[in-house]
Amino acid sequence: MTQSFRLKDVGLINRNKKLSFKFNGKKYYGYEGDSLASALIANGVHLIGRSFKYHRPRGFFGAGVDEPYAIVQLYRNGETEPNIKATEQELFDGLEAKSVNCWPSVNFDIGAINNFLRIFLPAGFYYKTFMWPKSFWYKIYEPFIRKAAGLGTASIKHDKERYEHKYEYCDLLIAGSGPSGLASAYAAAKNGARVILAEDKSRFGGTLLTSEVNIGNKSGKEWADGIISELKEMPNVTVKNRSQVFGYYDHNMLVMSERVSDHLPKTKEFHPKQRLWYIRAKEVLISSGSIERPIVFGNNDTPGVMLSSAAKEYMKVYGVLVGKNPLIFTNNDSGYETAIEFKKNGVDPLILDTRSNPNSEIINEAKDLNVKIKNSYVVVAAQGYKKVKSADIAKISEDKEQLGTIENVKCDCICVSGFWTPTIHLASQSGNKTKFNEEIDAFVPRKSKQNEKTLGAANGIYTLEETLKDSFEAGHEVSKKITNNENRVSFPNVVEKKSSIHDKFWCVPLPKGKNYKRFLDFQNDVAVSDIEIALREGYRSIEHVKRYTTLGMATDQGKTSNLNGLQLVSKIENKVVPAVGHTTFRPPYTPVSIGAIVGREVGKHSKPTRKSPMHSWHEKNNAVFVDAGVWLRPRYYKRGNEDLFEASKREAKNVRTNVGVCDVTTLGKIDIKGPDAAELLNRVYTNAWLKLPVGKARYGVMLREDGIVMDDGTTTRISENHYHMTTTTAQAANVLSHLEYYLQLVWPELNVNVVSSTEQWAGAAIAGPKSRNLLQKLFPNSDVSNEGLPFMGYMEGDLFGVKARIFRISFSGELAYEVNVESNNGNFMWEKIIEVGEQFKIQPYGTEALSTLRIEMGHVAGSELDGRTIPYDNSLEGLLSKKKDFIGKRSLSRKAFIAEDRQKVVGVVPLDKKTSIPEGSHLVKDSKAPSPNPKLGYISASCWSVEYDNPFSLAILKDGKNMIGEKLFVMSPLKNKIIPVEIVSSHYVDPKGERVRS
Amino acid sequence: MLHIKCPHCGMRSQNEFSYGGDASVKRPELGKDISDQDWNNFVYNRKSLRGKHWELWQHLAGCRQWIKVERDTGSHEIFKTLKAEEEIS
């Protein structure tokens, strides 16, 4: 197909580079420098999609970020991405795009039936229509809405593209490279400030690319090009195109998304697709310009109705005509600029001006070019379904209430200009309270909460000379604050045409007997009638009207619709617009891809994986790993066809009969030094610590101030003023912060230092009746007998030339030791233990066996110390010192904590000695009681007891103390199980604790 | 994201810190009798102020020091930061 709407020799595209692309399966050609939108329009494609609610045909409305319609599904290099604006997507060779919101196709769309049923789909229709009857929701409404709605399809494949995050600091961030951005950046950069200048489009210059002005005897574009190339050469300036500053956060942090590779057929090697910049700027200048707003009239959503500035941009930047028989509908002089551009390109436009007798330089130029102009005229309605074919126009009375006789004029596009709305999103996000500027009927920034200032059109200043003056000055002043320099740049001579004042007209009344849809929000299909209904139904706050009607809630965030919506509410409510106020502008200003937000933190990068020094040994020996926080720990070591259950039983059994070794490197370790270390421990732990001798370990429990158990572990006195604390794997970081809190803030008088030493030590637990025999072989020069190294003893030893710490502590309930060596030697230690242990039938055991061993011994761990239990609940009340105070002690006398029937840990055995008990199940007295069946407790941990070869669980049970011997039921609705059980002591194996002391 | 001046390290981003609550809360002295009401106030009751507020932050991913920060909870403006041992003025 030929590019029949392409102009000759006009525009900034590269005609030497032809690109092919596909839209809805059909092949087209465009040029390098095209947007997908301009390339489609060049090929005469105006139907791009269907609207969200009524599935009305949709074309192009804008040429940039404000585009509400032209949203496509993009295919690039084997990946697909939804919610891409065709106006923002640069064309590349091989691009493929498809319409969204159309089913089965863009030309025949079944959802368009909504359009004919639209009287049933007014404001709030989701809330009303689909509420009744309830049973219809799942079967009929929901599947229908799902099928018919949506703005594309997210890929379910893994995204193989790379996204990056970057942190940057600068003196001055400038958002937007139009006249104000360029002038302020130039002045500030020449004055020595570190400047970042961000432009969301690929081309710098903003409106200078499309306006007929002269700066310093150059065209606007030439001047912009000159400034940019000079800025790019300066070492203190970063100039970024394709970069949208989309969020303004606290303390002058702004976030910008840079589309590094989206304009290329394929991302280059080692490049990211997109990069998210976190920029902390001392000062911010917002030069985000303004967006033309539409005038509301009948069928104003028909393809071919678009913003007049967009029509001009398509001609001047892309060399594309949006129509060959244009109608221009304006209330200000901007429409004339577009008309002049049409005329220059050999096309005859007709201007309808709502004003009765406007006069200005621009209007005179249009008149000199013989452009047809009708004053006091309006478009009543566009005609044509998939494309504008004609327009019903009429004269309008001076009070703008009465329409004259309706005439029909042929046209193939309607270019609308309802004046300009400053883009105040970033300023508003910064906490700036806006004010309403009567002169331009729009909100502008007022007082800055943060170090920011808005310039140019974004500040409601629409003449170039004033904009440049303000911006040079602002760039200079802001940079001077930072650099104290006084280097001024000279102000160039500016020539621009003067324009006359605009007409505050924004909505064409309906002619008698006609019920045209007049849209305010083009993406969410919100019409004038919807707002009227919302107000009739009593919605008053603009925030409520927004949510009820979804005005401004689409992906374009109401960039073209907000102000007209406010105008309408203020008119119906008979209030002035500032009294209605506007809804909150929230980041992001434009949609940001999830990939960019996530950055490199995907898959296993979302959290670093921690591995012990013995990890590769575990891998080689068929370990099956489990995530323990960020650590990878062997869960079991698979032999042959064993499953988890068989392997863990074998490993646990071997600990009970021979000896096993377990990697305990992951336990938190804190080194504590100082003359007051014992005093600190005495305050932090619930038991007494002042008399612990050097070379001894002690088990301790620490509480939060509210009396809940925080963590447990052993702490060993290494030397006079030196202790080694261990914590659970999960609580390691919290315990360190906890100790630091008390040392720094509560008891600064204590002379103690704490530091994490988790990474410094590799740990191996050696457990089982033969562990001492093994230890003797490992440390032949040390006396590890029961006398030489008694239970809870500590010594240092020499492990084949490697310095080791030996603790006689036990988690498994067996005779056991823990050996620590410096991390570097961890693997050496492990291999020696395995090698020497062979004669004692040593086997490595994983976390599953470890759990089994501790559960049947009744040792509480994370599943009982779950942030809801006090020492009594865990049968740890014996560790509560009566003689001293400690953290959390005062809370333990709370009424609920000393109740007679307080919950307590117990053991649970199924009566049939066979049925495994699911963790998390509830304990009840009567399995047949009507629901809600009173819950007496819950199963905290379950295992298969290797000692007795039957299932055994721990539970936290109400009045657990008096429940031993009771018969109850375990109920698991999740697993659909009811199991009769007997309550036994939590110390199922070796209740007297003889083994650990043997 | 807030920009917090650690009195030890200088200006750092909020993501290096963790929040620690009201800095004006004083832990009752160890071993002293205290009424249920006073203890409950210490453990549970916190004001949720709008406006200037002294609060604790720990420079977790930095010097690990607990610091005191005077912040406006409405505007997020930070007026002053102090070391742990410095008294709130």
Ligand SMILES: [Zn+2]
């Ligand atoms: Zn610090």
